[in-house]
Amino acid sequence: MAQNALAAGSMRLSRYYLPTLKETPKEAEIASHRLMLRAGMMRQAAAGIYAWLPLGLRVLRKVEAIVRDEQDRAGCQEMLMPTIQPAELWQRSGRYDAYGPEMLRISDRHERELLYGPTNEDMLTDIFANTVRSYRDLPKLLYHIQWKFRDEVRPRFGVMRGREFLMKDCYSFDLDFEGAKRSYDRMFVCYLRTFARMGLKAIPMEAETGPIGGNLSHEFIILADTGETEVFCDRGVLDFDVLGSDIDYGDDDGIAATIGSFTSLYARTEDKHEAAAFESEVPADRRYQGRGIEVGQVFYFGKKYSEPMGAEVAGPDGQPIAVEMGSYGIGVSRLVGAIIEASHDEDGIIWPDPVAPFDVQLINLRAGDDDCDAACDGIYARLREAGLDVLYDDRDERPGVKFADADLVGLPWRLVIGPRGLKAGKVELKRRDKSIEDEVPLDQAVARLIETAGG
C-alpha cells in the first residue's frame, strides 16, 4: 500500500524499466522462477545469484518492510552486521572447520582469512560478550536484515534457493531458560503475524532441534501446491486468525496461550510425519495434506555459543552466567518466490495486496487517442493524489500486449480504459484474482479504488 513513503511511487510504463519476456528462459523450471524472469523482476548473474530489477526490488522492499515492522513491534531492535566476517571469529566459536565448503572463504590483500557470512551467531555473540556485563541488561532481542551467502552445492528454483539471499535474522539473549522461552514465544507469535500480513498461510511445524533437544524449534511453512515439502496438519491451524486476535507483547501468559493453541494441533512436514499419530490425533474431516515451502525458523540453542565465546553476564549474586540464546530467521528474498508459488495462475503472478509492487495497473487501450489519453491522465493524477501506487500503461502497444503484460505482472487492481467503453462513459475495473470484473462509470471506479485500495 501507500503508507510507506519510501516505497511509494507511480510510474508510466513507457518510462519504466520493465523488461518482460514473452517466452520463458529455458533454465527456469518452477513457476516463481519463470514468472520472476518473465515479469522483469530479476536477472540471473550466476548460479544462485540474482540482480533485482526495479519491479522485483519493490516487492523485496515491501516484504522487508513488513518483516521489519513486525520485528520492531515485537520489541526487537534493528542493527546491521557486515556481509564479510573475519575467519578468526568462527575459529573461536569452533565453527570455521565444522562449516564445510558451504562457506565462501576469501582472503584479503594481507592474506587475512575472511568469509562471506552465511549467518551471524558468532559475530553477534562476540559483540554482545564485549558489551553486556549485567543480568540487568537482559533480555535483549537484536536483529538485522542482510545479504548472506551459502555456497550451495546445487542452487535451484531461482530466488527460492539461491546462494546469495536476503535474510532477517534475530538473536535473543536471556538470563535463564524461562526468559529464553519467553523470547522464543514472542518471536513465534511475531512470525505468525508477519506472514499473515503478507497474505500468506504460514504454519509452524515442529523441526529438528539438534543436540539441545526439547521441542524448541519450529519451521514456518507456507502452503503452496508447488512447494518442495509435503505437509500434514489439522485444519484448525489454517483457520486460526492471528491478525484478528489482539496480540499484546506485554502479556507473556497470553502469548504462551496463543502458542499453546497452535502447537497442540498436529502439524508436521514429511520428515516428521507419523501417519498413525496423524490419524489418531486429527479427526478425518480436519486432516489437511498439501505442500509447502519453508520461509522461517525459530530456534532455541541455549549456551551453544555463549559458553565457548564467553558471553557471560554477572548474575544477581555477582557470579558470571553464560547467557541463554536463540535465533530466528526469515528468508526475505526467498519469500518473494514463495509468495508467487502460493499465488499465481497460468497467465502470471497474482500479488497479495500488501506486497504488490503497485496497487493498480491503469491501462490505456488506445494511447494517442485524445479521449483515452485525457481520461487516463486525469485518473492517473487522481489516484496518485489519493496515495495509490499506479503503474500506468501508456505505451503505444496493442491491447493484447497490454493485457498479457498486466496478467504477467499481476497487480491486484486493473483499470482498463478504451474508446469503446469511454463512449458509454464506462471503464472496466477488475481484480487480478478475478473476484471482481465490473464495467462502471469512470468516477465510480476511481472512488472504489481509493476506498478499497487506498492506504
Place this chain on the structure above:
RNA sequence: CGGGGAGUGGCGCAGUCUGGUAGCGCACCUGCUUUGGGAGCAGGGGGUCGGAGGUUCGAAUCCUCUCUCCCCGACCA
C-alpha cells in the same frame, strides 16, 4: 558430490551425424495499414557459433582440454 542434459543475435530454437561463405520465429529500427487479448505488409540492424588448443585447403560441425548453465538425487533458509 553421484547421474543426466545444454551452450549458435535480447528470448526460444534449427543447423553438428555426412566439414564447403551462419539460418528461422519472436523481439528491435524505418515506413504504411491496423487497434478491446501477444497485428499485417515492405524494408533494415544485430552473432568472435562458451573458451583454448589441434586436424584440414577449409571447422558451428571432427579430436583434446577447459569454463558455464540446467535437470534428477543426496544436502539445505
